[in-house]
Amino acid sequence: MAENTPSSYPLPPMQAAPPVSPWWLAISRQTPAFLLPIGTAFLFLLGWQVIAVYGKISPAILPPPTMILEQLRDNFPLIMSHSYPTTIETLVAFLISIPLGIALAALLVYSTLAQQALYPNIIFFQLIPKIALAPLFIVWLGIGPSARITFSVFICFFPILIATAAGLRAVETNMLRLCRSLRMSEWQILIRVRFPTSAPYIFSGMKVSVTLAIIGVVVGEFIASEQGLGYLILFASSREQTDLALGCIAILCVVGLLLYGLVVAAERVVMSLYDFR
Amino acid sequence: MLPEISCERVRKVYGTGGRAFEAVRAATFSIENGEFVSLLGPSGCGKSTLLMMIAGLESVTEGRVLAGGVPVDEPRAEIGIVFQDPTLLPWKTALQNILFPIEMMHRSRAAYVERAMELLRLVGLHDASNKRPGQLSGGMKQRVSLCRALIADPAILLMDEPFSALDAITRDDMNIVLLALWERYRKTVLFVTHSIREAALLSDRILVMGRNPSTIIADHQVPFARPRHFSIGETAEFNELCGMLRDEVTRARQGEVMQDGGHG
Numbered sequence: 001m002a003e004n005t006p007s008s009y010p011l012p013p014m015q016a017a018p019p020v021s022p023w024w025l026a027i028s029r030q031t032p033a034f035l036l037p038i039g040t041a042f043l044f045l046l047g048w049q050v051i052a053v054y055g056k057i058s059p060a061i062l063p064p065p066t067m068i069l070e071q072l073r074d075n076f077p078l079i080m081s082h083s084y085p086t087t088i089e090t091l092v093a094f095l096i097s098i099p100l101g102i103a104l105a106a107l108l109v110y111s112t113l114a115q116q117a118l119y120p121n122i123i124f125f126q127l128i129p130k131i132a133l134a135p136l137f138i139v140w141l142g143i144g145p146s147a148r149i150t151f152s153v154f155i156c157f158f159p160i161l162i163a164t165a166a167g168l169r170a171v172e173t174n175m176l177r178l179c180r181s182l183r184m185s186e187w188q189i190l191i192r193v194r195f196p197t198s199a200p201y202i203f204s205g206m207k208v209s210v211t212l213a214i215i216g217v218v219v220g221e222f223i224a225s226e227q228g229l230g231y232l233i234l235f236a237s238s239r240e241q242t243d244l245a246l247g248c249i250a251i252l253c254v255v256g257l258l259l260y261g262l263v264v265a266a267e268r269v270v271m272s273l274y275d276f277r
Numbered sequence: 278m279l280p281e282i283s284c285e286r287v288r289k290v291y292g293t294g295g296r297a298f299e300a301v302r303a304a305t306f307s308i309e310n311g312e313f314v315s316l317l318g319p320s321g322c323g324k325s326t327l328l329m330m331i332a333g334l335e336s337v338t339e340g341r342v343l344a345g346g347v348p349v350d351e352p353r354a355e356i357g358i359v360f361q362d363p364t365l366l367p368w369k370t371a372l373q374n375i376l377f378p379i380e381m382m383h384r385s386r387a388a389y390v391e392r393a394m395e396l397l398r399l400v401g402l403h404d405a406s407n408k409r410p411g412q413l414s415g416g417m418k419q420r421v422s423l424c425r426a427l428i429a430d431p432a433i434l435l436m437d438e439p440f441s442a443l444d445a446i447t448r449d450d451m452n453i454v455l456l457a458l459w460e461r462y463r464k465t466v467l468f469v470t471h472s473i474r475e476a477a478l479l480s481d482r483i484l485v486m487g488r489n490p491s492t493i494i495a496d497h498q499v500p501f502a503r504p505r506h507f508s509i510g511e512t513a514e515f516n517e518l519c520g521m522l523r524d525e526v527t528r529a530r531q532g533e534v535m536q537d538g539g540h541g
Binding site: 172174177178181182183184192193196274 | 333356
């Protein structure tokens with residue numbers, strides 16, 4: 001075909017894309033990623049402040065954010081003294097639930113008997129609204145930290161168990177055949193192949209679990225305790241000190257964020273040791 | 278001299294009673310030392326099961342499998358395997374993956390690093406030794422897995438459709454790589470495939486496996502001289518062989534048993 005003959009099927013003229021994008025897209029592209037969520041939160045707090053101050057709402061119902069900040073400043077030693085046991089108990093419960101969840105998952109994956117005997121029951125167990133069982137833990141174990149820690153472990157080991165079991169099973173059939181062809185023992189396969197393969201699964205389970213651990217401890221404190229942020233929130237609410245209660249909740253958020261950050265940091269370290277890509 | 282691999286009326290049945298399923302029936306064949314044999318057949322005919330029994334990864338229901346004259350009842354160090362998927366550990370580099378069997382056999386790693394590098398050079402990956410599987414293409418990963426199967430210098434190499442997950446161009450490349458490796462090391466190879474041209478290009482002998490019953494229905498010598506080049510694929514003899522094999526596989530798929538093992 002001659003190169004200069006015009007095509008018998010002329011293409012429609014190209015349409016240029018509109019040169020300007022809408023302003024909201026321009027904003028989201030040009031601002032750093034962390035600014036937008038902070039800006040939104042700031043606007044929310046500002047709106048809250050305006051409504052609480054000019055809406056003539058009683059501080060017992062909705063104290064303005066500045067009042068909460070004042071409470072945090074004035075009662076800082078008190079709030080900190082109650083934050084300490086809550087944090088420690090959460091951490092202890094979480095640290096117990098990790099090996100517990102992983103060991104149970106390994107048992108379920110390796111023993112068909114355990115799998116058949118336990119797995120349906122564990123699932124059934126999860127269907128119970130476990131919060132409803134919290135008072136019984138107090139009955140069984142008293143009002144000390146052991147009841148709260150046990151209850152917290154009871155609700156937070158499950159995501160680790162499920163995620164680990166999924167991870168241990170994620171090893172492909174041919175990978176297992178390769179291991180067997182290299183005459184690796186089941187223990188070697190577990191340590192050298194199954195665990196590293198399931199590391200990303202275990203960490204995602206831990207991220208869910210660490211938030212549940214705090215819930216467990218705070219619910220325990222609500223029911224019966226003499227210290228802790230849950231206790232202080234309940235105490236403040238009963239005296240209509242809503243600003244103090246909200247201050248405690250803010251600290252609870254900080255504790256949760258710190259613990260979550262700890263898991264993320266641990267994940268980074270482990271993953272860089274293994275270096276998944 | 279005894280054949281390197283021999284199967285005597287090997288049968289494999291999964292399950293029991295009414296739900297029993299016969300995956301392989303009375304497969305009998307042998308492979309000489311240093312021979313490259315392809316096992317060709319339609320999918321689901323039991324080729325892979327047969328390979329796994331030779332590898333010692335599946336039990337034999339009836340009959341006998343011998344490797345190096347010794348009955349196979351468990352995996353052995355002198356048998357290397359390449360699977361359909363590369364089965365590399367994602368957190369290890371190419372070199373570490375290749376040395377993984379050495380580690381697991383408790384041999385001295387240092388003594389094998391040089392061999393691993395030589396294998397990587399032979400498959401054209403000498404500058405990828407420190408890359409992780411996530412940074413390698415499908416064909417590159419399969420090359421690494423080929424090196425891993427050869428690192429401990431096994432007498433027998435079993436390959437279970439190793440290139441079937443790759444695109445056609447990569448697959449041709451891999452065939453060339455495998456030809457070069459085989460000509461260098463002369464292992465006894467059993468190569469499971471459902472690609473007729475691949476089998477004809479690579480093998481000294483081709484065993485055709487049928488379905489209903491799943492057994493060896495034909496055994497062909499491949500007459501082409503070595504070293505082979507990809508260009509033999511264009512010769513009339515090559516295409517004639519492929520045509521004949523294609524007829525057999527087609528009939529095997531329909532469940533006909535060819536008593537004479539020939540074409541017609």
